[in-house]
Amino acid sequence: MGDLNGHVGVDRDGYNNVVGGFAIGNRNREGERLLDFCVLNNLAIMNTYFKHKDEHNDVKSIPSLSCDSDHRMVKGKINFIQPKSGKGPVRKRFTTEKLINPEVALQLAQKVEENYTEPETRDIKVEWNKFRDGIKKAYEDVLQPKTTGRRKKKNTPWWNEVKEWVRRKNKAFRIWMKTRRPQDRQEYVSRRNETEIIKRNSKKTAG
Structure with missing residues (x-):
């Protein structure tokens, strides 16, 4: 995908399944596009799910290796323990x-x-x-x-009320990604904002 220069920021509202609890900074336009892409394709930004230290002794760059760009190859070691599903405290x-x-x-x-x-x-x-x-x-x-505390498939009746709005938002997003026209982006942003409002109102009513 290349370097998107996207900053997703610490605000997780509407993106709880995409952004973890260790994001930093403020969101920029590229970060917003990255979030929308992840939502559309059911992806998560994994480096926001881990706490970052000031020093990473197991990560280093290799300046002698040419990548034919202004970027440098990075070598690192990661120990990842997959959490056990459904074993958390209840x-x-x-x-x-x-x-x-x-x-x-x-x-x-x-x-x-x-x-x-x-x-x-x-x-x-x-x-x-x-x-x-x-x-x-x-x-x-x-x-x-x-x-x-235990993962389980939730029954959310409010989803039936908002899924059509989500479908329209995703359709507008695909059109904008294809055309890159400013008016199509504005249409997508409008659809996205409308969907978030409908989603919040439906959740409050269901609750």
């Missing part, structure tokens, strides 16, 4: 995003009040455990916990 979390709904927030407050009991002993540990268990029970009743 955790449960409460769906606190539902609290944005005032009715759900009121229901939770009522449950907490119902589960609260006046202290019956002078034992702080006993009373604290009772208070903690009452809060937890209220959250379990109102904000049903869900399992996180």
Whole structure:
């Protein structure tokens, strides 16, 4: 592919499956095009998935080897351990995003009040455990916990609402990559922005 001079930046919004947690800097236009290319072809920018050190003793350039360009051959050693799929720690979390709904927030407050009991002993540990268990029970009743940390195929009904928008965005992208005309790029950017808005709104509605 050559040197694209693309900087993808630290912002992962909309590109969580493409950019890892160790990207740096700000995004430029070439980086934006690179991200779109990766999304279209189901690729990831792997050097953003690893923490970079100030010194890399196992990487060096070879200036004596001519590449017939202003670039230099780089020699390096990488130890890559493939993560085991589905073996991560399994955790449960409460769906606190539902609290944005005032009715759900009121229901939770009522449950907490119902589960609260006046202290019956002078034992702080006993009373604290009772208070903690009452809060937890209220959250379990109102904000049903869900399992996180294990990879699994998710059922996302909101996708049916946005897949047509994604199809239009990808079509506009392919046209622009073929023609390279400014008006086609503007059409693609417009489609991309519309799709992101529709996607966010659909997720909020589904949540």
